[in-house]
Amino acid sequence: MARFQYIFFKSIVSLFILWRTFDFVLAYLAPNFLPYLGNFSHPNTLNAYDFPLWIKLFAQFDGIFYLRIAQNGYSQFEQAFFPLYPLLIRALSPLVMSNHLMTSFAISNISFLMGLALFKKYLENNLPKNQHDGIKYILICFLLFPTSFFFGAAYTEGVFFLLVVSVFYFLDKKQYVLVALFSYLASLTRFLGVFLFIPIALTQLQTSNFKLQINKNYLLLLSPFLGLCTYVYYLWKTTGDPLAFFSSQTAFGAGRSTHLILLPQVLYRYAKIFLTTQWNVGYFVALLELSIFIFVFTILLVQLKVILSSKNKALLGLNIFSFANLLIPTFTGTLSSIPRYSLLSLSFFIYIGLLKNVRMRLLICFIFALLHVALVTLFIQGYFVS
Secondary structure, three states, X not given: OHHXXXXXXXXXXXXXXXXXXXXXXXXXXXXXXXXXXXXXXXXXHHHOOOOOHHHHXXXXXXXXXXXXXHHHOXXXXXXXXXXXXXXXXXXXXXXXXXOHHHHHHHHXXXXXXXXXXXXXXXXXXXXXXXXXXHHHHHHHHHHHOOOHHHHHOOOOHHHHHHHHHHHHHHHHOOOHHHHHHHHHHXXXXXXXXXXXXXXXXXXXXXXXXXXXXXXXXHHHHHHHHHHHHHHHXXXXXXXXXXXXXXXXXXXXXXXXXXXXXXXXXXXXXXXXXXXXXXXXXXXXXXXXXHHHHHHHHHHHHHHHHHHHOOOOOOOHHHHHHHHHHHHHHHHHOOOOOHHHHHHHOHHHHHHHHOXXXXXXXXXXXXXXXXXXXXXXXXXXXXXXXX
């Protein structure tokens, strides 16, 4: 058993190191292929750190705001960024020479590595044994996805991934105290953590054979909301606006609205973009946002049909959470950052990795890899990609 666990962890670490090395090489070479734009706020925040520029730039855009919050607390409009990640940076930085940048990278990468190991265990527990050989392809597709580099950046992706996977893993194990803890922390990391109530509710319904029998386990449904409520209470006490995380979104551009915008309206907006915008990086990013949204949405829909028509509904909760993760951000009126948000639609990667058509699977992975190279290069050179 100990030998199996060693081999298991070694394979995950090897994949992680290959992925991390690949992205570092791309970042190092990026200036040779594209002029630097540096289109982000507060560049002096990064200038304060004595790191090679190609490493520091993994903390630009949103990453800078997390560093600023960790250092100085919230300033005006920064309430759009949920508190757990900057709190972790501040709390753990004394262990890393009080270097907030190094701490943020350590938190993101260690969280992602742990999340990968747990995700693999979750897949082994929920996929039939005849599909276990496909797990490596699921993980490879996941790591090659165009925006997977955000897991190692100074963003919440790595931490949120670990927390989400932990909720699903411990739901399977019926360790409900840990489910409550991780779902609480997830909704302190991102608003979308609230929607972990969906798999929790489905698990309870499946356990009771879909009979609505209220018991103490249903109190688990409250845990994702408690994290959000904690932050809402903090905002109310400090700003007077309990929904400041939402109302401050418009300050960061990207066409976000504080009014509910339905998906057909969003798609109409993108049609206008393609008809009126000149061909440039912004056009490419908008095209990528729409393409990834349609592709992920279609795959999730096909997968949902497969799950509903089969006896094994173990992945139903993950599929519906993946839908929520993809669709909820569109209600702000834009598909901006959808390529990054799609990373947590984990059910999508399971379907792609288990495709029986090997050529199709390889083609998808090849396209993912090409886009990954392009997006890392653009991101490092200061272009907003997601």
